[in-house]
Amino acid sequence: MAKAKQEESIEKQLWKAADKLRKNIDAAEYKHVVMGLVFLKYISDSFEELYNKLEAGEGEYAGADPEDRDEYKAENVFFVPPTARWSFLLSNAKLPNIGKIVDEAMDVVEKDNPSLKGVLPKVFARDNLDSKSLGGLIDLIGNIAFGDAKARSADVLGHVFEYFLGEFALAEGKQGGQFYTPKSVVELLVKMLEPYKGRVFDPCCGSGGMFVQSEKFVIEHQGKINDISIYGQESNQTTWRLAKMNLAIRGIDSSQVKWNNEGSFLNDAHKDLKADFIIANPPFNVSDWSGDLLRNDGRWKYGTPPEGNANYAWIQHFLYHLAPTGTAGFVLAKGSLTSNAGGEGDIRKALVDANLVDCIVNLPAKLFLNTQIPATIWFMKRGRTTKDILFIDSRNMGELINRRTKEFSHEDTDCIAKVYHDWKTGSSEYEDIKGFCKSASQDEVKELNYVLTPGRYVGLEEVDDEFDFKERFTSLQQELKEQIEEEEALNQRINDNLAKVVIDG
Helix, strand or coil: CHHHHHHHHHHHHHHHHHHHHHCCCCHHHHHHHHHHHHHHHHHHHHHHHHHHHHHHCCHHHCCCCCCCHHHHHHCCCCCCCHHHCHHHHHHCCCCCCHHHHHHHHHHHHHHHCHHHCCCCCCCCCCCCCCHHHHHHHHHHHHCCCCHHHHHHHHHHHHHHHHHHHHHHHHHHHHHHHHCCCCHHHHHHHHHHHCCCCEEEEECCCCCCHHHHHHHHHHHHCCCCHHHEEEEEEECCHHHHHHHHHHHHCCCCCCCCEEECCCHHHHCCCCCCCCEEEEEECCCCCCCCCCHHHCCCCCCCCCCCCCCCCCHHHHHHHHHHCEEEEEEEEEEEEHHHHCCCHHHHHHHHHHHHHCCCEEEEEECCCCCCCCCCCCEEEEEEECCCCCCCEEEEECCCCCEECCCCCEECCHHHHHHHHHHHHHHHCCCCCCCCECCCEEEECHHHHHHCCCCCCCHHHHCCCCCCCCCCHHHHHHHHHHHHHHHHHHHHHHHHHHHHHHHHCCCCC
């Protein structure tokens, strides 16, 4: 535990220092400066480690040339040309043209590594980023791994990259939610889906957090990392660049993570893919999704989605790409559980009747940075052996990390995932819990007109009968008295200050 604590403090410390150097630069712009440097430090460290082995020329490396690009290609390590190596940047960090030097470093790295073409940011020579701040940032990131920590620098840098993405998302607020799904929501999805083996697909992958958590999950459960392959698509090019860097820093093959600005509906980058797992957080209630151009699309097997809302287009896009026994877990606006507009109710009925809906989880408010719209997680599965649907209401879970944002604890995500797995495997440990979870039959869902809101099924939580009315009433009276006294004191201070104001004339 001590190691994890230390790493967390490194991340927080670095974030505070990097944020201080930001000065007047907008977080959305500064994000690419910082993440680009963290990535360059990562590939430079990996390169140097292999360079030193090749230079020493021992064992399998006997007679090797440390400047031979093929040596690095053979070991899946990015080749870093001399003018992009961290030692070179560090030695030039105090120069007034350091921004131009870093931009050129990004350029030469891309030229030497085709898989990074168009990925790295070239934003370091801009006028609003002064050379002293950039030099300070290079020094700061240069200290992430040194001495004994060098051997684990890639792991530390991976944690730093992930932590910084989350902090930038918080700093950007609403805009941050467009590239980042809160870590605890991703953790819940991954724990429930358990993507151990097979093809994992996210057709709106943002900065790649779903993939990073999936790989982490496999490692933590002693699975084989090579047993899963990653497929993704993203329509925002700057977000796609973040995803490619995020995956590369984790050693995850991102060759099938594609970008095009038309998006998954108009230009499906993986037309023939049938995935074992789909994990996604598509944008909620999108109205301009080009539905008018796709009225007769082959994906709409369960009904044509309305032109003014993409929610049911996303659901059917996921199903289209699901293998015969595949499972999809995705976040949607809560309104998708009840809406009848534009034929959505008929599509939902068709999905239930086709026995595709596995589980619905109602989420607490304030989990997402970019919207206050209530959210829910859908789990859909092909080849289900039961006709029941599990409903979970987790609205009372999670804790506030600031006034506007809530997150699940590890215990919360463990608890919800355990309920789902106990139910799915038919374990004797599963039981309906009033106010929290309920296994409902298709007949019950039909009786409620195919509304899928968990609260309609789980009922109200059992209330403690030993409620002491007198004690609670006295407590409320005391709270009210204190509020009145505070208000009177504040009014008095205002009046005193107004009395001191002298009006000329």
